[in-house]
Amino acid sequence: MGLNAPCVLVHQDAIDQLVALVHQLPANGHVVLLLNDGSSCDGVVTVRPSVQVFRDPQGREGINAEVQLERPDVPAWHQRVWLDRVRRVEHLDSAMGGESWIRAGSSASRGVAAAIPCVRVAADGTAVHGVSRLKRRPDWRAE
Numbered sequence: 029m030g031l032n033a034p035c036v037l038v039h040q041d042a043i044d045q046l047v048a049l050v051h052q053l054p055a056n057g058h059v060v061l062l063l064n065d066g067s068s069c070d071g072v073v074t075v076r077p078s079v080q081v082f083r084d085p086q087g088r089e090g091i092n093a094e095v096q097l098e099r100p101d102v103p104a105w106h107q108r109v110w111l112d113r114v115r116r117v118e119h120l121d122s123a124m125g126g127e128s129w130i131r132a133g134s135s136a137s138r139g140v141a142a143a144i145p146c147v148r149v150a151a152d153g154t155a156v157h158g159v160s161r162l163k164r165r166p167d168w169r170a171e
Contacts, residue, residue: 036090
């Protein structure tokens, strides 16, 4: 990555959205990026992106970040995406690398598939409510 970016963000709201996207891109997470132009791309995040200072083609200084995706089944393939182009991140796995999950309730101990209400505690201490889906493991036994 160089010091130049096709677009830089200078308004605090846009920068906050970019930072929120970075927190949704854990290293080794399998994701689909839904882009502003309606297209999408999927792959495994090689390294969690970091927000950096760049210059746009007009020489303005601002913030952006770039994520690199790869596909383990296609070793030569990789794609870099500027996060200012990303509208939404969808996770294809349950990995949220380094994030803490607190279960608010569970039926998994009874050996059944479960949708568990949970609270994700982000690095900045904010809580995000959601649902964690667990599958039945063959070695679980009903009590």
